Amino acid sequence: MSPARPRRVCYRRPRRDPVRTFLLIAPYFAPQAAVGAYRWVKLARHLVPRGFRPAVLCATFPEDARDPELVRALPPEVVTHDAYVDRRILAARDGLTALEKRLRGPKPAPRGPARPIEGLNPFRDLGDRCLLHGPHAAHEAVELARREDARAVVVSAGPFSCLPVGVHVARSLGLPLVLDFRDPWGLHESGAAPPRDAAERARHHVVAALEQRILARADHVVLNTRRALAAYQERYPFLAGKSSFVRNHFDASLYDPAPASPEPPARFTILHTGTLRAETRVDDIGRALRLLIDRENLTPADLVLRQIGRATEYERAEVERLGLSGFVEFAPTIPQRALLGELRRAHVLLSMVDPRVVLRIAAKTYDYIASGMPIVSITENVEVDELLAHRSDNRRIRPGDVDALVAALSAHYEQFRRARALPTPVPAPAEFSSETAADRFAAVLDGLVSGRR
Known part of the structure; x- marks a missing residue:
């Protein structure tokens, strides 16, 4: 039966x-x-x-x-x-x-x-x-x-x-x-x-x-x-x-309220959320971090890339191969309600997609916009430019342009080094709500x- x-x-x-x-x-x-x-x-x-x-x-x-x-x-x-x-x-x-x-x-x-x-x-x-x-x-x-x-x-x-x-x-x-x-x-x-x-x-x-x-x-x-x-x-x-x-x-009412004045992290914090997969490889950001770390003589006490979401042994091996194990922190997926608080505790929010992706925009971009924090988006899709226009320090970087990525991260790092504070969030445009x-x-x-x- x-x-x-x-x-x-x-x-x-x-x-x-x-x-x-x-x-x-x-x-x-x-x-x-x-x-x-x-x-x-x-x-x-x-x-x-x-x-x-x-x-x-x-x-x-x-x-x-x-x-x-x-x-x-x-x-x-x-x-x-x-x-x-x-x-x-x-x-x-x-x-x-x-x-x-x-x-x-x-x-x-x-x-x-x-x-x-x-x-x-x-x-x-x-x-x-x-x-x-x-x-x-x-x-x-x-x-x-x-x-x-x-x-x-x-x-x-x-x-x-x-x-x-x-x-x-x-x-x-x-x-x-x-x-x-x-x-x-x-x-x-x-x-x-x-x-x-x-x-x-x-x-x-x-x-x-x-x-x-x-x-x-x-x-x-x-x-x-x-x-x-x-x-x-x-x-x-x-x-x-x-x-x-x-x-x-983004649905602002799905997030828990973020603290008005969160305690700034001691390290310059770059945050990426979501699953690492074939179309979101760590190649560009890994090479850029290696160059920035070597150029500025940084230690793990100075900088961290936080990955919140699924990652496989492939990405962990790539991080180790580049000598970045001390600079990368892997964290499990978090509930949607907790996302805004995490985004507001980072100095830069990172999005990255394969260069073949020209018709899609990573969904995480809209959560990033909701946070009002600085965004660096690695993508060939020029439509992303209009999504990033609400902050003058947002950047779209073409995949493979590691020098431009290093320059963008360096500018944010210099701001962190001078102020030792988190960036001030800006209002999220209602157009993307x-x-x-x-x-x-x-x-x-x-x-x-x-x-x-």
Whole structure:
């Protein structure tokens, strides 16, 4: 007998007009402590006062890191139905894993440092962890939409396998469909290089065909940067008139208040938050630190690079190879509420992405902006310049320009050496706030559901 599927519907208050409900298919959502969850947790919080109530179908896997405070931060009107994942498939997966371990025995210890964590690459693997759960998720989504009287369907992608689920649900119920691309799919930077073999060439064709078909069926498509919007409208001219961009954003009300006058750290502190992976390597900052340390004859008592978030043995080995072990501090991920306090206790906030990334902006940039502290962003994306314009000492550095990075860090270090104090935060521009993002998404929804039953 198949195990019963748990139904977890919670955080609901009787709906009041004129609040209108929409179905949100968001595999990443609270309580998951994942970067993909934060965009829509923040939007959900601010869409309710603007007259839109999300009923969310999400996909929390047993192994996912959780932040229960994200759930508590949601308005009571938000319905969270954590039932995208088919528990029968999970049970089968766990059984196969246990059988494999028994047959193979213990794995040998890995030799040498691990490779960096690989990020999204739709051209290397057409599937994702949600793919097999799609039929189950489609059934759950239809039931949830009917139960909550949804008037539109919104899909937060990726994983991109949830896009066909949204298309099916919208078509089945006759509802307008909004696709929110948190990352480019067919225009992802991993597809910029020529295919390495016939299999990868075939995946390029499949992704392009699927993307065009799905975008054509959407009533509106949202990208999260201006450059991504322009690139998609150029690739798919039919998107003109039914596409827009809504940036990632900061939600000031999700942070604990930072101390008005925090005790300044004794060392010049550079802070990077988030996972270190193949697209956020330590190469440039490692070489820049080595040059700065040697030039200024610094010791670990003078300077530290704090990494808050996931890091592998690969990054630790790189730090050791560069002779920086005493200058780099690895710390675990912290809850969203504690982030502002950490950002305000650093002299420089660091963001870095691979030079191929030209359509995306690291989501951490918006938390950095919220702090009002100085930012050094290593990226080729010139759109970041407008995000950094609120402080005259913010800098965008092109990847590989280690001399420019050393110069930027040196200027901040000299300021620290003279003042022995933290920089004074500046007000965060409202343009990059969750309130502004929610206004724009509410306008999209209002244009689609106004006049509908």
